[in-house]
Amino acid sequence: MRLYRRWVEATSATEAGTSLALFRIALGLCVLWTLGSVVGSDTVDLLWVDSAHGGMKRLSGTWLVDALGGPVPSVVHGLVAAGMVCGLALVVGIGGRLTALLTLVVVRAVTGLNTEAAGSYDLLLANALWLAVLGDTTATLSVDARLRTGRWTSARPVGMWARYLVAFQLVVMYASTGWQKLSAYWTPGGDFSALYWILQQPGWQRIDMTWTAWVFPVTQLATAVTWVWEVTAPVLLLAVWAHDAPEGRIRRALVRWRVRDVYVVVGLVLHVSLLVLMNVGPFGPLSMALYPALYAPDAFHRGFRRMVARRPSGA
Amino acid sequence: MQHLRAVLLALHVFAVTAMALPSAGSGLDRAAWSNPTVQEEFAAWSGRLASVGIPMDPARLQDVAYGFAVGWHRVQSAAIAPFGPYYRLCGTAQSWRMFVAPHRHPALLHVDIDRGDGWEPLYVARSSTATWRRRQLDQDRMRSAIFRYGWKAWQGRGGSYEQLGVWLAKQAAHDFPDAIRLRTRFFVYRTLPPDAIRAGRAPEGEWEAERLHRLAAFR
Numbered sequence: 001m002r003l004y005r006r007w008v009e010a011t012s013a014t015e016a017g018t019s020l021a022l023f024r025i026a027l028g029l030c031v032l033w034t035l036g037s038v039v040g041s042d043t044v045d046l047l048w049v050d051s052a053h054g055g056m057k058r059l060s061g062t063w064l065v066d067a068l069g070g071p072v073p074s075v076v077h078g079l080v081a082a083g084m085v086c087g088l089a090l091v092v093g094i095g096g097r098l099t100a101l102l103t104l105v106v107v108r109a110v111t112g113l114n115t116e117a118a119g120s121y122d123l124l125l126a127n128a129l130w131l132a133v134l135g136d137t138t139a140t141l142s143v144d145a146r147l148r149t150g151r152w153t154s155a156r157p158v159g160m161w162a163r164y165l166v167a168f169q170l171v172v173m174y175a176s177t178g179w180q181k182l183s184a185y186w187t188p189g190g191d192f193s194a195l196y197w198i199l200q201q202p203g204w205q206r207i208d209m210t211w212t213a214w215v216f217p218v219t220q221l222a223t224a225v226t227w228v229w230e231v232t233a234p235v236l237l238l239a240v241w242a243h244d245a246p247e248g249r250i251r252r253a254l255v256r257w258r259v260r261d262v263y264v265v266v267g268l269v270l271h272v273s274l275l276v277l278m279n280v281g282p283f284g285p286l287s288m289a290l291y292p293a294l295y296a297p298d299a300f301h302r303g304f305r306r307m308v309a310r311r312p313s314g315a
Numbered sequence: 316m317q318h319l320r321a322v323l324l325a326l327h328v329f330a331v332t333a334m335a336l337p338s339a340g341s342g343l344d345r346a347a348w349s350n351p352t353v354q355e356e357f358a359a360w361s362g363r364l365a366s367v368g369i370p371m372d373p374a375r376l377q378d379v380a381y382g383f384a385v386g387w388h389r390v391q392s393a394a395i396a397p398f399g400p401y402y403r404l405c406g407t408a409q410s411w412r413m414f415v416a417p418h419r420h421p422a423l424l425h426v427d428i429d430r431g432d433g434w435e436p437l438y439v440a441r442s443s444t445a446t447w448r449r450r451q452l453d454q455d456r457m458r459s460a461i462f463r464y465g466w467k468a469w470q471g472r473g474g475s476y477e478q479l480g481v482w483l484a485k486q487a488a489h490d491f492p493d494a495i496r497l498r499t500r501f502f503v504y505r506t507l508p509p510d511a512i513r514a515g516r517a518p519e520g521e522w523e524a525e526r527l528h529r530l531a532a533f534r
Contacts, residue, residue, distance in 0.1 A: 004321075007321050007325065008317055008318060008321040011317070011320055011321045011324050012317050012320070012321075037454065037455070038454065038456065041450050041451055041453075041454040042450060042451055043451045043454045043456065043457060046451055046457070046482065047456055047457070047460075051478060051481070051482065055482070056478055056479050056481075056482035057475060057478050057479075058478065104405075104406055108406055114456075114460070116459070116460045116463050116469075116475055117456040117457060117459055117460040118456065118459065119455065119456070119459050120410070120411060120413050123406075123408060123409070123410060123411075126406025126407075126408075127331075127406060127407055127408075127409070129406065130405045130406050130407055133405075159320075161320075161324055165324070165327070165328075168328065168331070169331065172331055172332060172335045172409065172411075173335070173409075173411050175335075176335040176336070176337065176409065176411040177411040177412070177413045177414075177415070179336075179337045180337045180411065180412050180415045181414070181415050181416075182415065182416075183356055183415060183416035183417065184356060184359035184360055184363065185359075185416065185417050186415075186416070189363055190359070190363075193417075194414070194416075194417050196509065197417030197418075197419060197506060198414055198417045198418075200417075200421075200506040200507070201417065201418050201421045201506065202421055202423050202440055202441045203418075203421060203440075203458055203461070203462045203465075204458060205441055208441070210512050212509075213507075213508075213509035213510075213512035213513050214509075214513065216509040279453070279455050279458060280455060281455035281456065281459075
């Protein structure tokens with residue numbers, strides 16, 4: 001009963017909406033990337049239109065696409081355009097939860113047409129958009145705030161639980177993938193060569209990666225760091241909580257040792273490296289879009305105040 | 316309201332966690348285990364177990380692993396079954412099997428045409444010279460599809476790989492009016508260890524899944 005009371009208290013706490021707003025803005029940019037990269041490479045028809053109308057596969061459609069007339073160019077092009085408009089609306093923060101819901105429905109309708117040409121980023125995007133439906137992401141830094149208060153920012157409180165759900169999703173993803181890396185090339189006892197071999201796979205390379213043969217020990221170190229970082233990801237959630245409620249020895253130690261920042265820095269380095277070396281779509285940016293949820297709004301407010309203070313004042 | 320929210324959030328957390336727990340998923344297709352990459356993993360684990368005093372040959376290890384995977388899949392499926400509509404309607408499905416094991420025997424797509432005097436390469440994945448339709452074929456979603464088509468399970472008659480071949484043939488019939496045939500095939504090879512690359516060795520492999528398409532049918 002005590003545990004339940006604490007859970008109710010935790011899920012009733014509120015805070016400023018800055019972290020969630022930054023998450024929403026980054027998420028909107030990722031929607032634009034996800035759809036824009038397909039448009040930019042001229043693969044919309046190839047991927048998402050039925051082979052009878054110019055695509056590469058016989059497609060069975062998704063409920064929305066079927067309702068609109070099936071996977072034919074006019075329907076698919078319209079939905080892609082609508083998805084990009086929704087992505088833009090997320091970035092500027094107009095329409096509140098409804099925009100996030102529309103984006104989720106449209107993006108899933110399109111990307112679900114050809115599941116063979118899909119990636120984990122589609123799953124992550126859908127999950128993140130659903131969290132943007134649940135949480136109040138346009139409370140501040142949004143057109144909605146401007147229309148409501150006359151200012152771009154607002155102190156309207158939002159449920160802290162929404163930020164925790166985003167952080168939780170990130171941690172679940174990292175931990176789940178880490179716990180499934182049971183290959184002899186990933187795990188201790190082996191030679192930690194997984195990343196070297198993965199970089200040799202031509203499927204995802206941006207450039208020829210044979211040069212990694214000359215820096216093999218670096219790839220071994222990166223493999224070990226990645227594996228440990230993913231497998232121990234739940235510690236990150238604990239560290240986030242520790243910053244919000246630094247009580248007890250363990251949580252105070254997590255704050256003192258800046259464990260959250262260590263995880264964040266390693267994560268950023270891994271995602272950026274992946275982005276540079278491999279073409280795995282918007283997975284990295286999308287993962288990083290969830291990072292603002294790892295910090296309470298106060299952290300961003302303090303950072304912003306420091307930035308303003310450093311700006312040279314006019315002559 | 317507070318209580319309703321607390322209960323709904325608890326259900327969300329449970330649903331997400333239960334589905335994200337490691338599971339073999341599509342890996343339960345035992346036929347796919349014949350892939351050399353998978354076989355090498357079992358051989359490596361068999362050696363590791365032997366080194367800690369648990370001798371188990373790779374075939375027996377596969378049986379044990381398969382039995383455990385099927386049992387766990389049953390338990391997990393039962394736990395997440397009530398949340399099916401939540402995953403389906405709200406996009407909360409979780410499957411994070413990302414680079415769980417390096418693919419040591421990758422398949423490189425080659426597309427060639429014949430204008431009557433032999434085959435000439437049009438597109439070779441990651442090539443800087445055979446770059447026909449590269450902007451489309453190198454897009455990350457296409458890479459994902461082509462990666463799948465490199466596995467035998469996707470190469471069935473009339474399946475996705477052949478449908479891609481038909482699409483390529485249609486484009487080639489348009490782009491090369493004098494071409495007679497188009498060929499798609501995969502070069503499957505074992506990736507090289509660091510010392511072999513440093514010694515200047517080139518990967519050796521074999522051709523698989525060759526398909527021919529007569530272009531006259533698409534003009």
